[in-house]
Ligand code: IPM
């Protein structure tokens with residue numbers, strides 16, 4: 626297969642993990658005889674500094690012409706600490722999602738047996754947890770009408786039936802491929818937008834009698850996720866709730882550095898870690914490249930290249946088993962490997978296979 630990849634390293638640790646993702650991708654393509662080409666493009670704070678726009682037109686064009694985007698992270702403290710900033714790196718990520726029509730963000734939350742002790746939750750609670758959060762990504766408060774005055778501000782949480790239907794359709798697709806259990810997370814006891822979600826979901830559930838559909842308020846879901854994470858199979862929710870719940874989900878796995886995601890929809894799909902740009906770690910070679918590398922596995926799987934994805938997952942498991950780990954997940958007394966070393970170990974593993 627021919628694969629044209631747009632590479633958007635972004636800010637902070639982005640470029641370091643991006644490099645490892647690309648190396649792994651190349652190794653897998655070589656192994657399986659795929660022809661891959663990369664076009665790098667700027668985004669985030671890097672792009673603001675260079676051209677004054679966090680998602681420049683040229684980057685958009687490169688994304689549109691690619692088969693997939695390998696995205697890393699955006700964000701920089703000089704903007705975080707300045708609420709008055711007119712343009713922010715995160716707007717680049719949001720513009721990318723909106724312009725590419727990426728309404729479905731797939732965030733798998735899994736545990737690695739050898740890392741269970743890294744979760745702040747009890748081992749017996751997290752063992753076997755394996756679910757997917759499907760986060761609606763182009764609607765809700767992130768994109769609704771907003772006003773930002775000095776004494777008064779608001780965001781609007783708006784959803785249309787069409788937006789709800791298309792994300793639920795996606796959620797049912799995943800539920801059917803998995804354990805056929807869908808949990809719709811909302812706040813229908815308070816929010817009008819949530820009542821629309823629930824109404825549409827109740828109607829759609831009738832078309833999927835093979836899937837068990839249940840409903841949960843978001844506050845309750847936040848609790849259930851840490852009380853009994855194995856309850857969930859596929860969870861679907863609106864943009865803001867999904868943002869919050871998936872950070873919580875990373876505590877089940879044990880490190881933010883382990884969670885990949887796929888954003889899909891109308892145009893080129895984007896594969897990215899769920900973590901941010903961790904500016905404090907920039908250039909220190911300590912960031913975990915596994916979330917990015919697992920995003921590459923999701924990329925292959927998206928194109929139905931299952932063996933390729935499987936080999937990456939196998940290599941990642943092997944690296945963890947061999948204790949080739951970045952500091953935040955290393956066992957006590959174990960050697961601490963850098964971003965580059967972990968990436969290289971995985972590349973070597975793939976080459977030797
Ligand atoms: C995420 C991030 C983004 C979001 C930020 C960086 C805008 O937290 O992908 O979860 O809120 O969607």
Ligand code: MN
Pocket residue numbers: 868869872
């Ligand atoms: Mn987030």
